[in-house]
Amino acid sequence: xxxxxFGAPGAGKGTQAKFxxxxxxIPQISTGDILRAAIVEKxxxxxxxxxxxxxxxxxxxxxxxxxxxxxxxxxxxKEGFILDGFPRTLAQAVAxxxxxxxxxxxxxxxxxxxxxDELIVGRITGRxxxxxxxxxxxxxxxxxxxxxxxxxxxxELIIRKDDNAETVISRLNAYHDQTAPLIDFYTKMGVFxxxxxxKDVSEVTADMLNALS
Ligand code: AP5
Ligand code: MG
Numbered sequence: 001x002x003x004x005x006f007g008a009p010g011a012g013k014g015t016q017a018k019f020x021x022x023x024x025x026i027p028q029i030s031t032g033d034i035l036r037a038a039i040v041e042k043x044x045x046x047x048x049x050x051x052x053x054x055x056x057x058x059x060x061x062x063x064x065x066x067x068x069x070x071x072x073x074x075x076x077x078k079e080g081f082i083l084d085g086f087p088r089t090l091a092q093a094v095a096x097x098x099x100x101x102x103x104x105x106x107x108x109x110x111x112x113x114x115x116x117d118e119l120i121v122g123r124i125t126g127r128x129x130x131x132x133x134x135x136x137x138x139x140x141x142x143x144x145x146x147x148x149x150x151x152x153x154x155x156e157l158i159i160r161k162d163d164n165a166e167t168v169i170s171r172l173n174a175y176h177d178q179t180a181p182l183i184d185f186y187t188k189m190g191v192f193x194x195x196x197x198x199k200d201v202s203e204v205t206a207d208m209l210n211a212l213s
Contacts, residue, residue, distance in 0.1 A: 056170030
């Protein structure tokens, strides 16, 4: 199963990806997580990407497309994958189509989690993420069982550097200007499914699994 989770920052892509990993036993490919790992490792690519991420802007297409090309070639993607936060521009979407066509595969579904902007700021500012596995929690809406400890791997929960009220505005602007046009692209491809992302986490999961069955 080749899936994509689509939606604004804070829509719940990372949260729902964890359920798809368990259900289908396929890897989550989050360009945000890959970039954050490169920043921790202080690679040249990570240091360059950091400038854009700290300002809530998109990292250049050439960097992102290179990351995805390498990642999809890895052996754990043979049975499928879950794209999370990629593609985010038309150029990335076109590059993905070419890449998948060369691999002889296609997208099964693009699941869009629809959440209005006014709910996004509260989600982002209350988020806590695992420093080890990247899992997302929320102090109010989706708390971890133990404070500051990840339910999945026991890693320390931290606040992402770009999770502040100012950066959220530029991330939302980037989403509306550069990413939302992809809705049309994937609707025309016949794979776009829209879900109400404002429901409780478990209800969104149920709707998503229903859409995929
Ligand atoms: P990235 O890491 O992808 O961040 P994002 O798209 O801004 O998305 P988020 O991770 O913020 O949100 P999410 O949808 O995963 O929500 P989550 O499940 O955590 O990208 C970061 C940066 O990297 C970008 O700004 C850019 O600079 C760069 N980048 C990455 N990919 C790129 C690309 N392809 N091209 C160019 N640049 C790129 O949930 C959010 C919160 O809400 C959590 O606290 C969660 O617990 C809570 N929550 C989840 N679901 C619910 C629910 N149903 N009800 C209530 N609360 C909920
Ligand atoms: Mg995420």
